[in-house]
Amino acid sequence: MLKIVVCVKVVPKPEEVQVDTETRRLDRAGARSEINPPDMNALEMALVLKDRYGARVDIISMGPPFFTPLLQVALAMGADHIYLLSDRAFGGADTLATTYTLALGIQKLGGADLVFCGEESSDGATGQVPAGLAEWLNIAQITGVHDVDVDPAQGSVRGRREIPGGYELLEVPLPAVISAQTSSNEPRFMDYRIKPWAFAEEQLTVWDRAALDADGEYIGTPGSPTVVSGLDQAPSRERKHIFLKGSPDEIVHRLAGVIRDSL
């Protein structure tokens, strides 16, 4: 049976998040949280494979305990178990420390045939975590995938990516990391028959630093070489309303002049 791990990040709703200019960090306190939207697309891809071939689908997430009720939504959609990597020592992690910690969790699970991620988070939005995971785990990766299928007999996975003017198919051997393109599918609703099971505590395992036997130099702030050295507000530009009059030919001519002058 296929072993699938889906990396799910809980993020503050983008429209409610503030940036703390003192600490140069996101101030999550006043914002409600949600599952990072492309992670729902990644989960849907995993559940389609579960429906098609049979699979165990585990959810892994690094974050504080208050993430739990949101992660339980993934169980109510059809995932099997949640592994929450949670410890104060993991706080302040950049993508390097995040991928190290997630990779330890996946290794503790005994590895996976497929590791699904969203293509990027709506808060950090680096898109580095899928590639970083593939590096730590030393396995293949296909990023920004629109849809995916496996060939269990061949032991391979094929991902279709949209590119300008068409699409490309990439096939790599299992195990592999796949990141799902945002809005690439319609995530299913929670199954209300399994909701009571999903929201029972037993479906959740919390692993701290000791459980992962994580090296203190690679986690949290000490393991994070990234420094946010400054924050600037993007200047808002005043819009100019220019009405071009004349025949279509004259308008095109004038428009070209306006564009030329603004360059």
Ligand SMILES: Cc1cc2nc3c(=O)[nH]c(=O)nc-3n(C[C@H](O)[C@H](O)[C@H](O)COP(=O)(O)OP(=O)(O)OC[C@H]3O[C@@H](n4cnc5c(N)ncnc54)[C@H](O)[C@@H]3O)c2cc1C
């Ligand atoms: C200097 C610095 C300090 C930071 N300090 C903090 C801090 O104190 N607290 C804090 O919360 N963040 C902190 N961050 C943000 C943190 O680095 C990112 O949240 C994290 O590394 C993931 O990067 P990303 O959001 O760009 O993920 P992306 O690479 O854009 O995400 C792609 C996919 O990876 C997976 N993924 C990403 N993160 C997780 C996760 N945590 N669990 C499971 N799957 C995941 C998801 O599937 C996601 O769709 C800090 C960042 C920097 C640069």
